Amino acid sequence: MLKRFETLITAGAAYLLMAGIAVAGTPHAAAPGGIKNPAHEWNIVWEEILWDLWIVGGIFAIVAIWLLVKFRAKSPDQVGSAPPLNLDKALAWALVPAALFMADDFLLAAKGWSLWNLQRTVPANAMEVKVTGNQWYFEYDYGNGVTDTDLTVPVGRPVVLRMTSNDVIHSFGLTEYRVKEDIMPGRITHIWFYPDKPVETAVVCVEFCGNSHSQMTNAVKAVPQADFDAWMAKKLEKKKPAAAAQPAAPAAAEPAKTQTP
Amino acid sequence: MTTATSTDFHDKSGSTLKEWIFTTDHKRVGVLYLVGAIAAFIVAGIMALGIRLEQMSPGESGLINYFVLDFAKTMPTGTAYNVALYFHGAAMILAFLIPALTGFAANYLVPLMIGAPDVAFPRINALSLWLFWAGILVALMTFFVTDKPDIMWTGYPPYSVTTTANTALYVFTVHLIGFSSILGAVNFLVTIIYMRAPGMGWDQMNIFVWTTFAAFMIQIVFVPVLASAVTLLLFDKYMGTGFFDPTRGGDVLLYQNLFWFYSHPAVYVIFLPAVGLLFDIIATQARNHVFNYKACVYGGIIGILAITGEVWIHHLYIAGMPDWLRIGMMVSTLLISVPVGLLLISLWGTMYKGAIHYNVSMWYAVVCLFLILVGGLTGIPLAITSMTVHLSETSFVHAHFHFIMGLMATFAVFSAVYHWFPKITGRSADSAIAKWALWIKVIGTQVTFWPLFIIGVQGMPRRYWDYAMFPQFETYHTIATAGAFLIAIGVILMVGGWVWSAFYGPKTDSNPWKSKSIEWTHAESPPGPGNFPKPVAVDPYWTPYNYIEWDHDKY
Amino acid sequence: MRIGGRYIQALIAMAIVIAAAVPPAANAQYFRRPVSSFDTNVMLIDEKAFLGTKIDPATVLIDQNGKEFLWGDTLGKPVILVLSYYTCDGTCSVINTNLANLLKDVSAVRPGEDYRIITLSFDRHDKLASTSAFKTHLALTGPLAEHWTFATFKTEADLKSQTEKIGFKFFWSPEDRVFLHPGAFLFFSPDSRLIRVLYQDEVAGRDVELAVLDAKQGQFRPREVINFMISLCYSYSYHDGKYVMNIPLFVGFGALGAGLVTLFGSMLIYKRSARLGDKNNVEAV
Structure with a gap:
């Protein structure tokens, strides 16, 4: 029971951490007087998102290659030996990734939203x-x-x-x-x-x-x-x-x- | 069960043409779906070659008219190009991907996987097949009428109403294939719910059965919406109504809303069964159980089912929808990454501590793992409203959905054909040529679509045959065109290999993969009428993936 | 196959219901009164050309109490603008009375809270006296009296340029001793853009209500969800100058309902027959 609790705490902590990064990473308002150019901001956010994609994609790709090489069958009759997950592990493997994915989603959503507000707020002197x-x-x-x-x-x-x-x-x-x-x-x-x-x-x-x-x-x-x-x-x-x-x-x-x- | 089995209607031991045409056997229905789908794939693929040739350089090559059988060149290049593009899109989605996955794979595999003698309503199943073939024939009429449809597979009004081209062929194709899908959905939902082998609980089903279940739930709920939208389009065009005409009180955006309300879920009608096939192929070839089955099913598959109806606005990010709706659906769209992420973790985990046996089917599945990554991750910027304001309607979108649907789902279908080839024909399709075909296609697809990502970010618009304003993209387009022809070579080798192997391939035993799934353990290859020599029943601890008997008290 | 037969029957019945529902819907869209052909359109506001234009928020106006204010001060909510004149030279402009009557039928949105009403005079001779006299003459009551501002342009230059900007044409007819002007209600979005033009002799209270909702430009607060739904159910017909039912939306919802009914119906039908079948087979299990 305690172990299940730990899972939730881990998930929650990871989530809060990512949410914190999201808030910290949100671009601030334009310097007074100057007009923020949405095209430049787009380029900046695009670069950040590309990093995000390369990191997530890279982790999945490297793990895939490792699995494909490491667990190739050594003999024609060999079968897999992964034990079934018990409930704690099954929950952990669902909740922790879900929390991480969600945190990344909200990070990206926050970035996207603040750029969107810039894109939709027409300067008065336009x-x-x-x-x-x-x-x-x-x-x-x-x-x-x-x-x-x-x-x-x-x-x-x-x-x-x-x-x-x-x-x-x-x-x-x-x-x-x-x-x-x-x-x-x-x-x-x-x-x-x-x-x-x-x-x-x-x-x-x-x-x-x-x-x-x-x-x-x-x-x-x-x-x-x-x-x-x-x-x-x-x-x-x-x-x-x-x-x-x-x-x-x-x-x-x-x-x-x-x-x- | 009061359900009739296929044996009640027809003796399927014969193989005359008549017995194939009038068959109600789910296995033959499945094979006929595959034949139709591959035919559509080939014609639509030829269109793709024409499109790529036209795009190879700015300005017109004039070749595209020949591809749409307009030898007299009565159509301007732009229109001929649009016809080819229309047919490529409509046929690939409606006549290849959906029928290959929910027609061929579902028909052939689902009753076998759940231990049923046939589907619940075999004659309705045959009707579905006939409607599908009728849909394909109507779609092919594109090439034989003078006012060839040029409205893209989306058919947005007002253009689809004001164009002089034929909109009816498009609408009737959607009607026929849509009705076929609804009937198929009724059939398979009932089959999966009520005809599982005695003892088989929901958590003992193959992942592919689950994904088929989810896909048909989507079809039955959402297809009528698409059908009604295109029907109103038909009235607007041919009966003079103004349902989508803003000057007469119509809402010009409503068609797009209705269309994508179906067509975004339709992406999952393709994505889910494709991933389901990958699960069963990888679990079998790795002789391993599916990692975290319940998270995969209830988090992944059901999760997608729950979100799929609330994200369609991301296809209308630049269509002037209210700002709050665009932001709300940005969040719901991004959240799709949660169920998809759970699916991927289960898919990856299925290889963990497995014993991966490499053959051509597994190699296709391996390629799919990387295609899913590229296709899925490039969807993330497209989910973000402010990013899409630039990326929408560029080659980036085009490359993104080709990676996920055109490549991943298609390769999953090919992988499935190789994997279940011994089941369908009793022979193996694995050969050196099959592997060559695969790697040629892998190189071809990467060479084709990566340049499109690059020029997409730089602003290359979709659906352009002339790009005189962007001459700097010519090199990329030329490389992409070369890649398309590589793919064509690979496809010819692969399909040729299938046909040859069906008649002359080396014979295999009834369970060459030593699988634990019912279609391999309880049925012959190919299965006879009624599928199973003896009725199938399973015990409470059975799963299609139980390669090792674990201590049930401990786990 | 008894069930299969019954199932097909159900499907055919459904097809008939849908087929019966569509032609009336189609008729409603198609059989409209014909377009009138006289060329008085010169007096109308060319919506295609002027929708989306702005009155300059810095335009100075003077209200019925003699207080100066800016057009921009009235924004932040949809605004119904009436361009009229106040000098009752034997007769008065009835457009304001008409609007007041129409607004009595409007219940989904409330003046002050959801929108503002402003009448502006295009007669350069209108001054404070005629303005306040006119408001008194109109004898408004309740929230309308409170939230309906009657005003004049401070400068003649603004009067000319701002009415021109939104395509509003008017002129004095010396023979009739009246102004000729379009009897139009102009709906402005919270950021001062012209969203909709309705003509007084063609519309009902419902159209005014929908135009106010339209002028919100999709910016609904959560508690206004009902109003948002209402606004979805209608769309504006340029041909008729008023709002009509958005039929495809209902057809779409009907189709979604049909899909859900098919889904649950097929399960229920099969479940019942399967249960009967189980009873018969109980020995075998």
């Missing part, structure tokens, strides 16, 4: 761009009348994308910024990313959407603020004559959904 998915291209609307089929953003300012689709489900995959989210008709989804250096990368559609799915891509250019302003000014310049040519808001007959008192 620039907003509307993305519309179509078969098979993305359309960007900067909210000031400027639209484009490539995404150009200034370096040093977080960008939040407000996304929807005109036809089927697409997905906005930004490899460089370690983020993606589906784009669906009738729904709005958001992601944000932080372009911290000038770079030109590609966005890819990563939800299967038909024939040209693998050609649904365009450039994502992070450019210095000055270049961005110049680019935007040029776009607005082009926009102007077109806007002037547009007729004024129509003074149509009273629509049905318009209320008259």
